[in-house]
Amino acid sequence: MDHNILKKSLRIAAVLSFFLFCAFAFSGCGHYSNREAAEWFQENVVDEGIMVSKEYTDRENSSGDAERVWTAHLKDLPEVEFELISHRTVSLFVTYDMETTYHLEMGRFYLENYMDSSPSALSGLETGTDVSEEHLTVSGIYDTASEIDTICREMGNLEDYIAAQEYPCQITYALAYREPLTFDAAEEPFTMRYTCVSEDGGASDPDILNAGTLADTLQNRARNAFAGYAAAYRLETDQFTEDQLDAAAGQYGSLRFSITRPDGTELCYPELILAYYDSMSFGCLYEVLVREGTFQVSGTPEEFTFTAANGSVCSFSYSYRVPGNSSDETSGGMPRLGSFYYLSGETKVILTDAPLIDSERFSALTGLTFDTLDH
Template structure:
């Protein structure tokens, strides 16, 4: 009996621990919402609506929503939300759209006052965050500095405002040869899913030691370096001194593993963000190997394999296909390569996966 009681107590303890870790199970009233807001967002007088609305959230729980505004800023209305999450247990948390609405308010005022500065920037809301983002996309390496300076000016404007607003600043390269999603316009996801996307939030501790523009520029240049060296494109627009710095400092370069287990490391060739081998780097590997008949350039080339077949790869080899979805992206095109002029469809990325590389060369590749 004692043994049974002992096991029962352990079970109750474990169940209670899971319950505690899963979050608070109680709902929140208006007073508790106001206290949370003043402790976590800004300690200002607050007006909260007397009535609330309910709607289902992504977890299947219910969002209980109150409208609110700062007492001295009634023109900016935001939501205070008692969010019910349904996972192992039901739990409740408080979230707010304060930063989103303040971001809209400040960005509209800034654009009216400095329209040229905000040109090329867009305001969005990341799917993984409750704070808004200001994003910029560049079409050439030389545009990075200008985008960063524009974001710095907007951040300086925010610093002068009476009420705080958290912002995520994001920058990405257009990647015109390699990014083929149908919904690739200036949406939030269009930035996040690009290989070159970087971001910095304006409450990051690193900003105590450095400026927003300098950090964004440094990270963007490094990200562009990763992309350019991984795909072997746009290298002519990338300064030699930064390319040298990148290849000397980065530890994720490419290693080819021969069938006899000997290894060749290429310090100036890199795999993509997903650790795949791009068309461009495949060209460089074949050319440097010396045993293949290779013609063309990194962006479009052909070679003769050991079995005598003629293969061709190009970033322009894109084929229409039935619309498909991948990570919420819509694709109606895929990349392909040719074998003796016959098209062989690949994926939505211009890369040589490990199995295809082994089929074509008998070798494998990995990160160094």
């Protein structure tokens, strides 16, 4: 055989051997057995005696991946059944991993007992499941800053109760300002609110937040998020002092921005921040226009008119929104959300599903430009 052909054949064989090795190493031999599933649970979730069904169910999850599912319960707590799920994923290689609904079912069990003993303990809060459907969630909506303490205290009391139980359980706690002018609760999930903050309660992992600090941590994070929202959108500013708003702008310092005028003058209004790195809220636009003093502005951050750089009269309002259409999908297959807009004269200019303008539109409207200070 020709020497070069031999070398090429050996090289191909080596590459094939490598891929076969990787396929074996990453895929294992197949689904977990019930014994292996029990061992995984005790090593990664709760180190307690566990009873696992001998029979399993094969099914497909929402992504179309194959799963093998056993029912199980802790040896000394048969009334709480949960699933052990051997999950098969196909990408470059076939891989298998484990999941469980233990925390979800234990959370429901503890919550039911807690509510039986204190029916009004979670007044105004809602329960559900997280995105992965592996944990119970407890969430709350507030309308004023003063309500934050009450919500966090109720969540902290529940977490104290769970922490005192024999078996660990992780619950996700979340709260947010209602955001009535900037968020459509009928179209968007709770966690998409600008002010949403969340914390996981205690579990077998010692690094996870413990019960003694959960309420305080949630309170501080929620207050900071609400103040940041007020500073970015210039809404609900009467719920904060000027010092608190300035502190919020400082905390979100990476969203501070500079304005450049047509003559090249560059300046910064340090009390103002962008909503996102490339987007300014309607309310922030109002504040910039007022400070610039050349746009004949009238109104409030919530609703205002001004004379644009091209001489047209423009009107902005957080109430300017066209409804979405659940039958009209985006390219990603999601229902199309409603869009905000502004008026240029009598013309309705459609924006996005958030009351924001980007730097290009800002420049077209004002003749100015903006950019973050750390660009």
